[in-house]
Amino acid sequence: MASTAKKSVPTLTLAGARTALxxxxxxxxxxxxxxxxxxxxxxxxxxxxxxxxxxxxTSISIAMDKxxxxxxxxxxxxxxxxxxxxxxxxxxxxxxxxxxxxxxGGGVPIIDQETGAVLGAVGCSTGLPSQDEDxxxxxxxxxxxxxAVKAKL
Amino acid sequence: MASTAKKSVPTLTLAGARTALxxxxxxxxxxxxxxxxxxxxxxxxxxxxxxxxxxxxTSISIAMDKxxxxxxxxxxxxxxxxxxxxxxxxxxxxxxxxxxxxxxGGGVPIIDQETGAVLGAVGCSTGLPSQDEDxxxxxxxxxxxxxAVKAKL
Amino acid sequence: MASTAKKSVPTLTLAGARTALxxxxxxxxxxxxxxxxxxxxxxxxxxxxxxxxxxxxTSISIAMDKxxxxxxxxxxxxxxxxxxxxxxxxxxxxxxxxxxxxxxGGGVPIIDQETGAVLGAVGCSTGLPSQDEDxxxxxxxxxxxxxAVKAKL
Amino acid sequence: MASTAKKSVPTLTLAGARTALxxxxxxxxxxxxxxxxxxxxxxxxxxxxxxxxxxxxTSISIAMDKxxxxxxxxxxxxxxxxxxxxxxxxxxxxxxxxxxxxxxGGGVPIIDQETGAVLGAVGCSTGLPSQDEDxxxxxxxxxxxxxAVKAKL
Numbered sequence: 001m002a003s004t005a006k007k008s009v010p011t012l013t014l015a016g017a018r019t020a021l022x023x024x025x026x027x028x029x030x031x032x033x034x035x036x037x038x039x040x041x042x043x044x045x046x047x048x049x050x051x052x053x054x055x056x057x058t059s060i061s062i063a064m065d066k067x068x069x070x071x072x073x074x075x076x077x078x079x080x081x082x083x084x085x086x087x088x089x090x091x092x093x094x095x096x097x098x099x100x101x102x103x104x105g106g107g108v109p110i111i112d113q114e115t116g117a118v119l120g121a122v123g124c125s126t127g128l129p130s131q132d133e134d135x136x137x138x139x140x141x142x143x144x145x146x147x148a149v150k151a152k153l
Numbered sequence: 154m155a156s157t158a159k160k161s162v163p164t165l166t167l168a169g170a171r172t173a174l175x176x177x178x179x180x181x182x183x184x185x186x187x188x189x190x191x192x193x194x195x196x197x198x199x200x201x202x203x204x205x206x207x208x209x210x211t212s213i214s215i216a217m218d219k220x221x222x223x224x225x226x227x228x229x230x231x232x233x234x235x236x237x238x239x240x241x242x243x244x245x246x247x248x249x250x251x252x253x254x255x256x257x258g259g260g261v262p263i264i265d266q267e268t269g270a271v272l273g274a275v276g277c278s279t280g281l282p283s284q285d286e287d288x289x290x291x292x293x294x295x296x297x298x299x300x301a302v303k304a305k306l
Numbered sequence: 307m308a309s310t311a312k313k314s315v316p317t318l319t320l321a322g323a324r325t326a327l328x329x330x331x332x333x334x335x336x337x338x339x340x341x342x343x344x345x346x347x348x349x350x351x352x353x354x355x356x357x358x359x360x361x362x363x364t365s366i367s368i369a370m371d372k373x374x375x376x377x378x379x380x381x382x383x384x385x386x387x388x389x390x391x392x393x394x395x396x397x398x399x400x401x402x403x404x405x406x407x408x409x410x411g412g413g414v415p416i417i418d419q420e421t422g423a424v425l426g427a428v429g430c431s432t433g434l435p436s437q438d439e440d441x442x443x444x445x446x447x448x449x450x451x452x453x454a455v456k457a458k459l
Numbered sequence: 460m461a462s463t464a465k466k467s468v469p470t471l472t473l474a475g476a477r478t479a480l481x482x483x484x485x486x487x488x489x490x491x492x493x494x495x496x497x498x499x500x501x502x503x504x505x506x507x508x509x510x511x512x513x514x515x516x517t518s519i520s521i522a523m524d525k526x527x528x529x530x531x532x533x534x535x536x537x538x539x540x541x542x543x544x545x546x547x548x549x550x551x552x553x554x555x556x557x558x559x560x561x562x563x564g565g566g567v568p569i570i571d572q573e574t575g576a577v578l579g580a581v582g583c584s585t586g587l588p589s590q591d592e593d594x595x596x597x598x599x600x601x602x603x604x605x606x607a608v609k610a611k612l
Contacts, residue, residue, distance in 0.1 A: 011434055044365050049355040053160075053320055057197050057351050058225025062249045085239035094245035099252055103245045129242040158322030158452045159418060166511055169311030196349030198516050201368040202508040206473055210504050255413050265312065272312050299311045312510075350516050378517025392544035395588040398553035398562045403519045405558055 007060045009119045012044035012113055012120035016143050020110070020122050021048055023142030027135045028052060033127035035135050036063035041120045044071045045047045052120050066132070067123030072097075078105030088140035106132025114151060119143075134146030158173030159213070163265055164195035167271035169296050173263070173275050174201055175260025181205060181288045186280035188288050189216035196236060196274045197224045212278035218253045219260030220276030225250075227271045230259030231286050261293045272296075312393055317348035317365045318426035322449050326416070326428050327354055329448030334358060334441045339433035341441050342369035349427045350377045365431035371406045372413030372438070373429030378403075384411030384439050412438025414446045420457060425449075469571055470501035475602050477509030479569070479581050480507055482601030486594045487511060492586035495522035500579045503530045511516050518584035524559045525566030525591070526582030530557075532579045536562030537592050565591025567599045571608060578602075 012020075017039040028035040034054035041048045046067075051060060066077050080103040083090040094103050106124040122139040124132040165173075170192040181188040187207035192200050199220075215251060219230050233256040236243040247256050260276040274290040277285040314420040317324075334341040340360035345353045352373075357366060371385050386409040389396040400409050413429040428445040430438040469499075476498040482535040487494040493513035498506045505526075510519060525536050539562040542549040553562050568580040583591040 016358060017356075030308050043363070045357070046355060046366055049352060050320060050323075051351070051353050056227065057199055057349075058250055059221060059252060060352055061251070062246070065249060081240075084244065094248045099248040102249070104243055156454070158319055158325060158449055159316055161316050162321050163312055165510060166311055166313050170509075194349075196351065196516075198349065199508060199519055200510050200511070201428050201475060202505060203476075204504070204506050213505055264397075288588070292386060296311055303311070375517060378515055380515065393540075398543065398564055399521070401553050401558040402524060402561070403517055404520070407517060 008056065010115055010117045010119055010130030011041060011108060012039070012047060012143070014047055016146070017048040017120070019142050019146055020139035021050055022090065024122060024135050025052060028124075028139035031127075031131060033131050033135070035124045035132070036060050037135070037139065038063040038067040038123045039120060039139070040067040040071045040072060040123070042118055042144050044068045055126045062102065062104070062125040063106070063123045065102040065123065065130060066104065066125060066136070068097075068100055068119045069102045070107030070109045070121035070123060074109050076105070076109065076131065076133065077102050077123075078139060082115035102107065106127030106136055108133060108136040110140050110143050113144065113147065156266070160168045162195060163270045163272055164267055165192070165263060165296070166184070167200055167202060169299070170201040170293050172299050174188065174203055174228030174291035176276060177277060177288050177292030178203065178205060181277075184280075184287065186284050186288070188277045188279050188285070189213050190292065191216040191220040191276045192273060192292070193220040193224045193276070195224060195271055197221045200273065208279045215255065215257070215278035216259070216276045218255040218276065219257065219278060219289070221250075221253055222255045223260030223262045223274035223276060224271055224305060227262050229258070229286065230255050230260035230276075232284060258282030259284060259289055261289040263293050263296050266297065266300065315348060316421055316423045316425055318345070318353060318416060318449070320440060322452070323354040323426070325448050325452050326445035327356055330428060330430060330441050330445030331356065333444035334430070337433075337437060337440065339437050339441070341430045341432050341438070342366050344369040344373040345443070345445070346373040346377045346424060346429070348377060348424055350374045357360060358408065361432045368408065368410070368431040369412070369429045371408040371429065372410065372431060373379065373427045373440070374403075374406055375408045376413030376415045376427035376429060377424055380415050381414035382411070383408050383429075384435060389454065404415045409413065412442055413434030414442040416446050416449050419450065419453065423442055463553060463603050465526055468501060469574055469576045469578055471498070471506060471602070473506055476507035476579070478605055479598035479602050483581060483583060484509065484511060486597035487583075490586075490590060490593065492590050492594070494583045494585045494591070495519050495525055496594070496598065497522040497526040497582045498579060498598070499526040499530045499582070501530060503527050506579065514585045521561065521563070521584040522565070522582045524561040524582065525563065525584060525595070526580045527558030527559055528561045529555075529566030529568045529582060530577055533568050535564070535568065535592065536561050536566035536582075537588065545561035564588030565595055567592060567595040569599050570600050572603065572606065588599070
């Protein structure tokens with residue numbers, strides 16, 4: 001019988017992270033914007049990372065921060081908008097977590113359709129925030145498709 | 154024969170950095186604003202630095218951060234404007250890279266006319282952002298002139 | 307014609323980093339120690355990273371720091387030994403570079419046989435330092451083999 | 460008449476820093492070890508810096524830290540030896556100043572013969588600590604010679 005002192009947490013695997021990386025990279029090539037692509041697990045820790053040829057050096061840590069933030073706060077980093085501007089209820093939140101909390105589009109959580117849990121996140125950086133989110137979403141969607149296929153079996 | 158496991162990246166030399174330093178310093182004297190002048194290579198690492206007599210102590214790291222950012226993100230640090238103001242898509246990007254991402258004018262990339270690659274950047278600080286950019290641009294232009302002369306030979 | 311203001315620097319590509327990752331992972335499976343594997347370019351910047359299932363969370367940054375240090379100081383991180391112990395000439399060097407300088411075995415530079423230049427480095431962490439170095443070396447050797455084959459063509 | 464509320468502090472100038480840089484670079488070329496060379500003023504703030512072609516990237520901050528420490532604690536960084544080892548009275552001091560306190564040879568203060576004041580310091584890094592100190596000392600000696608000549612006039 002299950003103990004209340006422990007539980008099991010669903011999370012992305014390295015295999016899942018690779019699925020996300022490959023799909024994100026493919027999308028980045030389609031839109032012709034080389035990307036830094038970071039994938040974290042449900043505990044916000046890095047699982048896999050790739051810097052495509054031509055991606056910006058100063059976007060390495062930004063990609064990681066976006067994935068970190070999306071997994072931890074469980075919403076896309078593009079969601080903050082008015083909330084973080086002066087007068088908004090979350091103004092200044094980007095200073096939290098040692099400055100790693102990113103409110104720039106390009107971080108997208110991977111939500112488990114089966115449990116509703118956040119399994120991890122993909123963060124991308126080098127292009128416009130909208131391009132970064134587009135590419136990160138391609139990675140997230142690929143993982144969801146794999147999970148959906150498995151669920152049906 | 155070229156291997157896909159390695160490639161060659163163009164970058165600024167110390168000789169090139171000195172050319173930039175000398176020209177930036179000359180321009181700073183013309184406009185009568187002593188400057189901190191930092192020059193980084195294409196990997197965002199410091200190549201050369203000088204603090205002119207009278208330049209601000211608290212602008213030492215600002216000059217370095219501007220050069221770091223301009224080389225990494227490949228555009229002048231003055232380019233961000235609306236993008237980083239409240240409501241802009243990159244609002245909060247200045248918190249990234251351990252707080253080193255500068256969105257204040259005065260960081261200018263050195264773009265190689267021949268290859269289009271960013272060879273490095275010059276960052277200046279002490280004056281108004283427009284003055285800092287003016288002086289940094291003088292350094293960048295001097296390197297471009299040297300490269301153009303060599304290219305003709 | 308070559309200008310003295312710019313030069314070309316050889317460096318590892320993402321393709322090369324993947325070769326290193328795959329070989330290091332294979333070796334980690336052989337010795338049954340799951341690893342964090344980080345690969346950096348010649349400028350010490352992260353190119354690719356993977357955390358194998360079971361690798362330690364607190365070894366993520368250690369693996370990155372080992373790769374960073376091996377690429378920058380151009381020797382395996384296992385080389386320091388007496389130099390960094392009390393009484394050694396480099397005692398305390400692990401505090402440098404914002405605490406990122408690692409003197410623990412497991413970081414191995416990728417030296418280009420053709421030019422002698424350091425192309426990048428592989429850093430591993432989770433096992434004993436000797437195991438970490440074993441796995442990192444497997445990654446480095448795989449890149450050298452690919453480069454050697456290409457050189458012969 | 461002098462007020463007790465203010466005083467005048469002797470310090471190195473940028474001209475003096477350039478003298479140090481040039482002499483240190485010359486010495487580095489003689490011993491065939493390319494160096495990162497940092498020069499700070501009497502307030503421990505960076506005046507000038509150069510990274511010679513081939514100097515280590517991970518030694519950029521080490522050179523700066525050595526100069527910072529030598530100017531602030533007013534002795535060569537090679538002086539600490541037993542004092543910083545376990546059991547020594549300064550054990551752990553390398554953790555101070557945000558980790559910037561360097562106890563590795565290669566940082567040498569510039570002492571004003573006339574007043575006994577520390578005017579600044581030179582810090583070098585890339586070679587063995589003994590080589591780093593050799594090169595830094597060449598820079599310091601050059602400044603002392605210039606000062607001695609001026610004092611005689």
